[in-house]
Amino acid sequence: MTYTKQLLVFIGILATLSFADNRNSPQKVDASLKHKPSIVKIEKIGRRFELTRNGQPYFINGAGGRNHLDMLVEAGGNSIRTWSSSQETLDEAHQKGLTVCMGLRMHKPRRGADYTDTKMLKEQRDGIYDQVMKLKDHPAVLMWGVGNEVEHHASEEDRILVWKEIETIAKMIKEIDPNHPVITVIAGAGKKLEDIQRLCPTLDAIGINSYGKLAKVPSEVERYNWKKPYLITEFGPRGWWEVEKTAWGLPIEDTSTEKAQFYYKAYKAGINKKPNCLGSYVFLWGNKQEKTHTWFNLFLEDGSPTEIVDTMTVLWTGDWPQNKAPTIGNKKIYNPGNKKLHIYAPSSEAMFRIQASDPDGDELKIEWDLRQDESDNPSTGGDWEERISPIEEAIVSSKSDNVIIHMPAKAGNYRIFAYVHDPSGKVATANLPIRVEAVK
Numbered sequence: 517m518t519y520t521k522q523l524l525v526f527i528g529i530l531a532t533l534s535f536a537d538n539r540n541s542p543q544k545v546d547a548s549l550k551h552k553p554s555i556v557k558i559e560k561i562g563r564r565f566e567l568t569r570n571g572q573p574y575f576i577n578g579a580g581g582r583n584h585l586d587m588l589v590e591a592g593g594n595s596i597r598t599w600s601s602s603q604e605t606l607d608e609a610h611q612k613g614l615t616v617c618m619g620l621r622m623h624k625p626r627r628g629a630d631y632t633d634t635k636m637l638k639e640q641r642d643g644i645y646d647q648v649m650k651l652k653d654h655p656a657v658l659m660w661g662v663g664n665e666v667e668h669h670a671s672e673e674d675r676i677l678v679w680k681e682i683e684t685i686a687k688m689i690k691e692i693d694p695n696h697p698v699i700t701v702i703a704g705a706g707k708k709l710e711d712i713q714r715l716c717p718t719l720d721a722i723g724i725n726s727y728g729k730l731a732k733v734p735s736e737v738e739r740y741n742w743k744k745p746y747l748i749t750e751f752g753p754r755g756w757w758e759v760e761k762t763a764w765g766l767p768i769e770d771t772s773t774e775k776a777q778f779y780y781k782a783y784k785a786g787i788n789k790k791p792n793c794l795g796s797y798v799f800l801w802g803n804k805q806e807k808t809h810t811w812f813n814l815f816l817e818d819g820s821p822t823e824i825v826d827t828m829t830v831l832w833t834g835d836w837p838q839n840k841a842p843t844i845g846n847k848k849i850y851n852p853g854n855k856k857l858h859i860y861a862p863s864s865e866a867m868f869r870i871q872a873s874d875p876d877g878d879e880l881k882i883e884w885d886l887r888q889d890e891s892d893n894p895s896t897g898g899d900w901e902e903r904i905s906p907i908e909e910a911i912v913s914s915k916s917d918n919v920i921i922h923m924p925a926k927a928g929n930y931r932i933f934a935y936v937h938d939p940s941g942k943v944a945t946a947n948l949p950i951r952v953e954a955v956k
Contacts, residue, residue, distance in 0.1 A: 553653040554615070556696050558720050558745060564791035565721075565745035567697075569615070569658065576658075576795025577832040578617065580750055581802035584815060585612045588801060591825060592832030597749060597797040599664055601647040606656040615658035617699075617723075617749070617797065618651065620644045622663035622682075625670040626897070631677035644685055645692070652693040659696050660689055661723055661749065665703040668897045675708070679715040686718040699723045701749045703897065705736035713742060721794060723749035728758035731785035737792065748787055748796035753778055756807045756891060762949050763857060766929055767891050769811055771844040771946040776827040783831050798828055805901045807891040808931065810945045816935065820943040841942035842880055845871030849934055849948040852918075858950040860923045869918045870934045870946060878938040884919040886910035889929035889949060927953045 556569050567574045578595035579588055582605050588596070589612055598605055599619040609616050623629030623640060630636060644662070651657060662685050667675045686698045697720035702708060705724050712722065721744050726733050730751050737746055753775040756767040770778065779798070787796045803813040810816070814824045823841035830836045849870050851858065860866055874880055885906035895901055907930075912920040921932060929951055936944040 552655065553695050554655050554657065556658055558697055558794070565794060567745075567794045574615075574658075574795075576617075576747060576797065578795060578797040579801035579814075579828075580797045580799040582608070583802040584819065584821075585609065585614065587821065587825070589613065591829040593801075593828075595658055595795075595797070596801070597661065601651055603651065603654075606651060606654045610654070610656035614656065616656050617659050617661050618647075618657055619661045619664060619701075620647060620685075622666045622678075622685075624666050624668070624897075625674040625678065626668060631674060631681055637681060640681075641685060641688065645688060648689050648693055652696065657696055659720075660693070660698045662686060662689070662698060662700045664701045664749075665725060665897055666700070667708065668703040676711065676715070679711055683716045683718055686716060690718060697721060699747070699749075701725060704729065705733050705740070705742075705746075707740060709737065709740040709742045713744075719744070721745045721747060723747055725750035725799075726786065727752050728754040730782040730787075733786045734790050734793070742792075745792045745794050747794040750799040751779075751782060751786070751796060752799045752812050756811065762951075764859075764929070764951055765892065766889060766949040767807065768949060769808055769947055771848055772810075772822045772824060772841075772944045773844040776823045779824055779827050780831065788831070805903045806895075806898065807893075807901075808933075808947060809903060810933070810947065816943055816945070820935075820937065820941055822943055822945060826942075839878075839938070839940045839942070840875040842872055842874045842878075842936040842938050842944040844936065844944050844946045845873065847871035848946050849932060858948060860950060860952055861955045862923060862927060862952055863925045864923045865912060865920055866923065867918055867920050868932060868948070870936065872917065872934075872936040872944060874938050876938070878940070881937045882914065882917060882919075883935045883937070884911050884914050884921075885933050886921055886924075887931055887933065888924075889931045891931075891949070892929070923952050 554569055559566050559568060576595050577593050578597055579593055580597045582596055582598060595615040596609055597617040600621050601618050606616055662682055666678050682700050689698050699719060699721045701723035703725050724733055724746055726748060753770055760768050762768060787793055800812050801814055803815050803817045806812055815821055826837055826841050849868055852867055852869055872880060887904045887906055890904055907924060910922055912922050931947045931949050933947045
């Protein structure tokens with residue numbers, strides 16, 4: 517008996533038992549199942565690919581995460597991407613008129629997963645099978661994303677095993693859900709596309725996470741002869757691995773204005789009107805700590821939207837919002853004394869200024885804080901990081917565009933953060949990495 521037939525027999529037995537147990541009880545019908553599942557297809561029209569949903573063209577204007585969904589809709593978004601499956605997420609998205617690229621977690625070799633362990637593989641497949649069976653008929657499902665950067669920092673041998681297992685899972689999903697495409701999500705494009713095309717023929721498309729190199733994705737897809745469509749499953753600012761560093765080795769984060777400009781150019785170059793691109797998911801429609809608490813986020817932790825949200829609005833709708841967020845000037849955060857090497861003595865005080873303005877002429881409010889810097893930590897690939905709290909009493913005073921900061925007594929790496937707010941609740945951000953050490 518085949519794997520599929522065994523499962524069908526098992527499901528039939530469960531259904532019989534369930535009916536017997538509940539024949540005298542009122543039947544509760546899941547509200548989401550009152551609607552028919554969406555039918556999503558990828559079609560080739562001439563020399564281009566097109567995603568359709570219930571027979572209508574559907575270009576993905578999406579965001580990673582499940583927060584601030586009303587604002588996503590207002591900005592012109594139509595889909596969200598998750599890294600795990602959830603009935604509640606589907607229900608909420610459906611209520612907002614959004615679809616979901618449903619993430620299906622896979623264990624990662626870089627975190628110790630052994631893809632020769634048959635017990636682990638069976639448990640992983642069974643778990644994914646259960647998730648797909650439970651959620652496949654929900655009308656908000658757009659496609660299945662099998663794993664996220666599972667190959668990242670894996671050995672070549674482990675990568676081959678990963679691709680083979682993704683093919684096994686993709687076949688399983690296609691057997692039980694023919695209505696939705698199946699993709700896997702990889703870290704960047706490149707030569708790995710050749711292996712995936714050879715070892716994962718069942719995949720309908722590829723999801724590519726790309727940051728500083730997004731503009732190069734179309735040429736890399738062509739160079740490595742990827743014959744199917746792609747979608748950008750994460751894109752954002754230049755990553756901490758792609759930026760310039762201080763003299764003592766800390767990554768220098770772009771301001772929110774520099775990021776917004778980069779998002780715009782990268783989107784135009786890597787996503788917009790590309791014949792084999794099905795759309796994209798901007799990262800991150802929410803807030804998380806990753807090297808800093810502002811690096812990859814379109815919102816502050818309190819929900820304040822950055823000017824990057826304005827940029828995504830014009831990219832998705834063609835129109836800027838009526839009120840624009842503040843912007844940071846080329847000077848960013850600077851020391852008025854023209855001190856370029858930002859190394860300060862313990863317990864000393866120094867003044868800093870920020871160059872900021874508002875496109876609408878609104879009065880701005882600037883907040884500051886100082887935090888210990890942890891950007892040189894070894895985490896990678898979006899690993900969880902503990903949030904860094906502001907250092908109490910570090911801000912001596914602040915007025916208008918300047919601040920006086922009392923340096924910590926303890927030597928080490930720190931960052932000065934500035935948050936420029938307008939009356940509408942929008943914000944611009946900048947930070948400056950500094951070092952505290954005894955003057956020699």
